[in-house]
Amino acid sequence: MKIGICAKVTADTDARLSPSADGGSFEFSGKSVVGPYDMFAVEEAVQTKEKHGGDTVVFTVGAESDVLSQLRGSVLALGVDKAVIVEDPALANADALGVARALAKAIEAEGVDLVFCGKQAIDDDNVQVPAMIAGLLGWAQVSRVTAFAVDGTSFTATRAMDGGIKQVVSGNLPVLITAERGLNTPRYAKLPAIMKAKKKPTERRDLAALGLSAEAVAPKVSTSAYGSPPERPSGKIIEGDTDTVVAELVRLLREEAKVL
Amino acid sequence: MSGILVLAEHDGGAFKKSATELIGKASELAAALGTQVSAAVVGDAPAASLGAAGAGKVYQVQGDHSSYDAAAMASAWKAIVDAASPDVILASASYVGKDALPRLVALLNTGMGSEVTELRAEGGAVIGRRPLYAGKLYADVQISSSPAVFSVRPNSFPQPGAGSGEAEVVTVSAGAQALTTVVETLQPTSTTADLTEAERIVSGGRALKSAENFDNVIRPLAAAVGATVGASRAAVDAGYASHSEQVGQTGKTVNPTLYIAAGISGAIQHLAGMRTSKVIVAINKDPEAPIFEHATYGIVDDLFEVCPRLTKAFEEL
Numbered sequence: 001m002k003i004g005i006c007a008k009v010t011a012d013t014d015a016r017l018s019p020s021a022d023g024g025s026f027e028f029s030g031k032s033v034v035g036p037y038d039m040f041a042v043e044e045a046v047q048t049k050e051k052h053g054g055d056t057v058v059f060t061v062g063a064e065s066d067v068l069s070q071l072r073g074s075v076l077a078l079g080v081d082k083a084v085i086v087e088d089p090a091l092a093n094a095d096a097l098g099v100a101r102a103l104a105k106a107i108e109a110e111g112v113d114l115v116f117c118g119k120q121a122i123d124d125d126n127v128q129v130p131a132m133i134a135g136l137l138g139w140a141q142v143s144r145v146t147a148f149a150v151d152g153t154s155f156t157a158t159r160a161m162d163g164g165i166k167q168v169v170s171g172n173l174p175v176l177i178t179a180e181r182g183l184n185t186p187r188y189a190k191l192p193a194i195m196k197a198k199k200k201p202t203e204r205r206d207l208a209a210l211g212l213s214a215e216a217v218a219p220k221v222s223t224s225a226y227g228s229p230p231e232r233p234s235g236k237i238i239e240g241d242t243d244t245v246v247a248e249l250v251r252l253l254r255e256e257a258k259v260l
Numbered sequence: 261m262s263g264i265l266v267l268a269e270h271d272g273g274a275f276k277k278s279a280t281e282l283i284g285k286a287s288e289l290a291a292a293l294g295t296q297v298s299a300a301v302v303g304d305a306p307a308a309s310l311g312a313a314g315a316g317k318v319y320q321v322q323g324d325h326s327s328y329d330a331a332a333m334a335s336a337w338k339a340i341v342d343a344a345s346p347d348v349i350l351a352s353a354s355y356v357g358k359d360a361l362p363r364l365v366a367l368l369n370t371g372m373g374s375e376v377t378e379l380r381a382e383g384g385a386v387i388g389r390r391p392l393y394a395g396k397l398y399a400d401v402q403i404s405s406s407p408a409v410f411s412v413r414p415n416s417f418p419q420p421g422a423g424s425g426e427a428e429v430v431t432v433s434a435g436a437q438a439l440t441t442v443v444e445t446l447q448p449t450s451t452t453a454d455l456t457e458a459e460r461i462v463s464g465g466r467a468l469k470s471a472e473n474f475d476n477v478i479r480p481l482a483a484a485v486g487a488t489v490g491a492s493r494a495a496v497d498a499g500y501a502s503h504s505e506q507v508g509q510t511g512k513t514v515n516p517t518l519y520i521a522a523g524i525s526g527a528i529q530h531l532a533g534m535r536t537s538k539v540i541v542a543i544n545k546d547p548e549a550p551i552f553e554h555a556t557y558g559i560v561d562d563l564f565e566v567c568p569r570l571t572k573a574f575e576e577l
Binding site: 011013014015016017019026036037095096097100122123124125126127128129130131132134135136138139140141142143144156158160161162163164165166167168169170171172175181182219220221222223224225226227228229232234235236237238242243245246247249250252253254257259260 | 328329330331334354355358359360361362363364365366367369370371372373374375389390391392393394395396397398399400401402403404405439440441442443444445446447448450454456457460485502503504506508509510511517518527528529532535538539540541547552553554555556557558559560561562565566569570573574577
């Protein structure tokens with residue numbers, strides 16, 4: 001079995017975002033990480049390989065110079081065998097469908113039949129790329145998965161739907177799974193594995209190598225007018241001893257905020 | 261324009277609130293753009309009744325679609341889109357909207373703005389505004405290809421006034437192409453509302469110090485005020501609460517009327533998940549905790565002193 005993972009190197013959750021004065025762009029300060037949901041995808045791929053054998057390969061779109069150290073430290077060091085980095089100037093401003101097209105071609109070229117993705121990246125919050133990849137490849141897909149098992153060419157997955165409802169679904173490979181928190185507990189990289197990861201193969205592909213033209217990934221979605229979320233009016237600190245503040249809080253919730 | 265198509269979701273034949281909410285918003289946009297509103301229904305549901313919300317025409321793929329599969333849903337929607345050829349498609353950012361809608365967008369080779377919270381007509385086009393980075397940033401999104409597809413965060417727009425009239429129903433046929441089978445549906449075990457839909461939430465953080473304290477302090481407080489229990493990432497990572505209870509950028513994004521945060525410092529990633537709560541109460545010993553900058557009401561005190569008294573006060577209401 002050949003198992004793929006799609007991962008995105010993105011701003012960490014403690015990053016601060018600052019829109020430019022004209023709203024045309026924004027900057028972030030903070031470190032970059034492999035998306036936290038992608039880490040559940042990595043762990044599931046490695047566990048599946050440990051159980052059933054096979055090869056694992058991580059796919060990403062981005063500049064090799066920006067993503068390679070994170071992929072080695074957070075993905076290859078956890079047991080994934082190889083990285084495929086799709087890098088092309090035409091992808092710099094790609095929208096979700098452009099990225100999905102590039103990843104789908106790369107997945108196809110590697111002969112993968114099981115792909116794990118995080119349920120979403122934590123930057124654009126589009127939640128589009130995984131379902132688009134499955135659509136482009138004509139594969140089955142199951143999103144927000146909290147339990148997964150594969151047996152030969154069939155799989156079973158539990159998905160977390162709206163309203164706390166969970167469903168167990170089954171089907172045949174090939175399938176694309178997106179990982180929800182709780183699917184597994186991602187392991188930590190050990191020093192020998194980190195050293196070994198430095199020697200693992202990484203391949204860089206441009207669009208031509210994937211048989212795609214720049215037009216095929218031309219963006220159809222434009223984003224503008226970046227701004228900060230609306231400010232909350234400043235609140236009040238309730239002063240006094242514990243009994244007083246509790247009584248005053250209940251009064252304010254009932255009489256001022258009217259939420260009780 | 262050949263109109264705005266609303267993908268109307270239903271639950272066993274009962275239309276979801278999002279279906280009429282989106283038809284209402286689509287009617288407002290259509291009036292500004294000088295175009296029509298139609299709706300898409302997959303499965304057995306009273307399609308004509310959507311006329312009361314403002315849909316002129318409803319395209320329906322009939323048959324049993326109660327066993328949800330992303331590929332089958334996307335292909336049924338595709339058949340409707342081919343028949344209706346809309347310029348704009350609106351759908352709910354529900355599980356199905358996040359799962360099957362991007363697949364449809366790939367089949368249509370178009371673009372999509374996800375989870376918009378505002379929509380406006382401008383220059384003959386529809387523009388959406390949406391949160392990014394879990395709400396730390398907002399931006400406008402516009403689609404240059406047709407149809408322009410938007411998913412809308414539930415409860416972003418008011419329900420339309422109840423009208424009358426039946427929509428014309430156009431039956432569309434679509435090949436069943438389910439690639440998965442539903443084996444079992446598990447209903448939620450808890451009787452309280454799901455975090456993402458809860459009106460009231462009581463969340464606990466690292467300051468609870470143990471799972472036992474979390475169970476003895478936070479859960480009774482939540483029960484006393486009819487709230488759903490939430491937790492910070494630190495509390496979940498320490499094992500005080502379950503993964504499904506985590507509120508924040510890498511947990512649930514919540515939008516309650518009342519959010520009580522006990523022993524939560526207010527890391528950016530937690531704030532990102534709850535900042536749109538209407539009233540925020542913060543209980544923390546540390547007066548410098550960032551949560552106080554976002555709280556409607558703050559109490560600087562020991563949560564182990566405050567919470568039991570607050571539980572008692574809520575029980576006596």
